[in-house]
Amino acid sequence: MNDDLNVTILGIVGTPIKQGNCQYLLEQALQVAESVGPVKTELVHLKDYRIEYCMGCEGCLRRVHKLQQKVGFDKIPVPVKGYNCSIKDDMEILHQKMLDADGIILAAPVYIASMPGQMKTFIDRCRTFVHDYRLRGKVAAALTVGFFRNAGEDTTLQALTLSLLAIGLSVVTFGASAVSTREGLGIPIRETRFAVKEDLAGMIAMQAAAGQVAQAALQMKAGARALEEAGLRIKSRGWALVPGH
Ligand SMILES: Cc1cc2nc3c(=O)[nH]c(=O)nc-3n(C[C@H](O)[C@H](O)[C@H](O)COP(=O)(O)O)c2cc1C
Structure with a gap:
């Protein structure tokens, strides 16, 4: 087996x-993701990290x-070196973990029909x-x-899923919602x-979503490698206007 084709899925x-x-x-x-193939995983809980609100300074932009x-505006990804936020807190650690992962699964409860502030604050801080x-090229899914x-x-699932898309991830499944009563x-x-x-319905939906993330991450990595070889x-193409095109 080619060890290079291992993938890492980060759960947040x-x-x-x-x-x-x-x-x-x-x-x-x-x-479930680990059971699919050569998949390593890591779980982080946002409560273990110091995360300040985005202050809207647009420094990252x-x-x-x-x-x-x-x-050049056609260079994708933009070769940003390392952490790109004006606020120095634990987001630096989380950005690096996201960059190192091949897939990301977000999980957050329903709080008044949306995600809790902790998750929203984290997502806002991913604006870069x-x-x-x-x-780009990493896969993702949401759970609630x-x-x-x-x-x-x-x-809530929709807000999480759209947030994943907004920060440039490829969402590969509807995700899963479950109830705790x-x-x-x-x-x-x-x-x-x-x-x-x-x-049961929630657990089965979760299994399907997690399996899909792992499979798509493996295929994405193998596909990129095959193209390269x-x-x-x-x-x-990015979202910016490329002068002369
Ligand atoms: C402030 C607050 C708001 C909530 N709002 C909703 C809601 O709008 N709809 C719902 O189904 N559950 C709601 N819940 C219940 C949680 O989503 C539920 O208890 C969930 O299991 C919490 O996940 P956790 O155990 O991981 O914290 C709310 C809970 C809290 C504390």
Whole structure:
């Protein structure tokens, strides 16, 4: 087996709760991903990191544009070296982990029909990737857990999924939503800390999503390698206007 074709899937859970249902769902998803093939995984919990709000300074954008003026607007990804945010906190560690991964799975609970602030703050701080395309070619999916069936898991999944697309990742599945109460009726399941595992539909959707992320990451990496070996260069296009084209 070619060791070079191993992939890494990074799971990121964003909820104020440690060892909760979202973390459980993501841990299971990463296990599924590992069962697909030569896949390594890592789980990070945003609660373990110091993450400040984006202050809207647009420093990341300005640095990307400056670089583009130097190397050309058709150079994709923009060759940004390392961390590109004006705020020095633990996002530097998380950006590096994202750049090192071949696939990313986000997991967050439904908080008032959307994601909790911790996850949104993390995503806002990823703005450099919208413009520098450094996450292009990596695959992704989103997972969510709610209390009630049909009380915001669709909107949360959609917000997470669109955020993944916005920062340049290739979302390869609808993702999965699950409930952490009996039949999604808001009735607590007291026998277990991880009530989400009683949601068969949610667990099956999670397995399908995680399997798809792992498979697509492996195929993406093998495909890129095959193109390279055949000497075929793909010309990527970004969102910026390329002068003269
Ligand atoms: C502030 C807050 C808002 C919530 N809003 C919703 C909601 O709109 N819809 C829903 O189904 N569940 C909602 N929930 C319930 C959580 O999504 C649910 O308990 C989930 O299992 C939490 O995941 P965790 O165990 O990983 O923290 C809310 C919980 C909190 C604390």
